[in-house]
């Protein structure tokens with residue numbers, strides 16, 4: 331079995347959600363995801379979001395690639411009160427399989443602004459992990475296959 335086929339099977343939804351289970355059919359899966367998964371409005375115009383982009387980076391990569399940026403993250407953590415009794419700065423991080431990562435950016439976009447956000451996300455530096463959430467309607471994976 332090729333790697334691409336394995337990826338396709340891994341990305342298939344495990345269970346189908348029947349519409350009647352989503353607030354007795356009052357809301358679609360997309361509306362529920364928008365309300366509870368994305369929780370926000372379009373960053374540019376305040377419209378209903380259809381895509382969410384998160385940018386994460388390994389702490390060691392941020393220190394290696396841009397020390398002034400790491401200092402700015404630490405200053406932001408201090409201003410948000412992430413300092414313990416001894417005066418140590420505790421930058422909030424996420425444990426991932428790659429290591430400790432810091433969320434450096436999060437943005438939402440509505441339908442008309444979707445492309446602007448995707449273009450911006452594609453321009454991120456190579457050491458930044460870009461996580462794109464297009465919601466339940468677009469869960470079909472796009473995999474490039476050799477011709």
Ligand SMILES: [Zn+2]
Nearest residue numbers: 372375440443
């Ligand atoms: Zn918008």
